[in-house]
Amino acid sequence: MEVSPTHYVLKTPMEGPWPAKMKVCVLANGCFWGSEKGFWRLPGGGVYSTAVGYAAGRTPNPTYEECCSGQTGATEAVQVVYDPEKVSMVDLLRWFWESHDPTQGNGQGNDRGTQYRSALIFFDREQEELMRASKDAYEKALQAAGKGMGPRITTEIVAASDFEQPFYYAEDYHQQYLAKPGARPYCSAQPLQAASFPNRNPPSLRGFESNKYVGKEHHVGLK
Known part of the structure; x- marks a missing residue:
């Protein structure tokens, strides 16, 4: 899949190799346009690059139409380089x-299909531990607040090494879509208005927070 060499918003490279200190993760929350915008807008300059694409599927190089068919098993995801x-x-x-x-x-x-499922893909042991700990913490927060469509979080947490290639870039017109002229301001994601780690981080997540932003209000809207 050919994509622009430069991020439309951040003006950084869209593809690696990445600077040595950077790390990569892949996150899927059912709406890659809005999700990508949320990540590139996080404050502090810590997000180096973002891209939307297809992840955790069974077939290589899926197109948008193929992903939406449900036959690839891929979900719409965002690659974050940070x-x-x-x-x-x-x-x-x-x-x-x-x-x-x-x-x-x-x-x-209202969007249904495997391409809209929630998933987290980890690239190292620390990411895995934090993803699993945060899932447990947020599940408890949702249950305490009486939020969500079911009693349990359905988010998949899988290793990048489980796939020949965990992330495939989406078509260039999808990249940074909500920042481009003429974009349709649509996002199917349905936030539950519940704090993920109320008041303070759970013990399993302490020591990993950034000094400047964790624990402070920095929510960013999708509009």
Whole structure:
């Protein structure tokens, strides 16, 4: 899939190799347009680059039409390249959980299908531990608040190494779509208006938060 060499908003490269200090994760919350915008707008300059694409599927190089057919098993996802010295994985996970309803299974709002399912793809052990700990913490927060369509979070947490290639870039017209002239301001994600880690981070997540932003209000809208 050919994409622009430069991020439309951040003016950074769209494809690697990435600077040595950067880390990569892939997150899918049922709406890759709005999700990508949320990640590139996180404050502090810690997000180096973002891209939308198709992840955790069975077939290589899927197109949008193929992904929407449900035959590829891929979900719409965002690849985030970030500087862990400026923004932590906990920061990214807080935005991920609070920007959609992770209890809806294969869907988000009126959009139904495997391409809209919630998923987290980790690239190292620390990411895996934080993803699993944050899932447990947010599930408890939702249950305490009486939020969500079901009693349990359905988000998949899988290893990048489980796939020949965990992330495939989407077509260029999807990249940074909501920042481009003429974009249709649509996002199917349905945030539950529940804080992911109320009051303070759970013990399993402490020590990983960024000094500047975790624990402070920095919610960003999709409009």
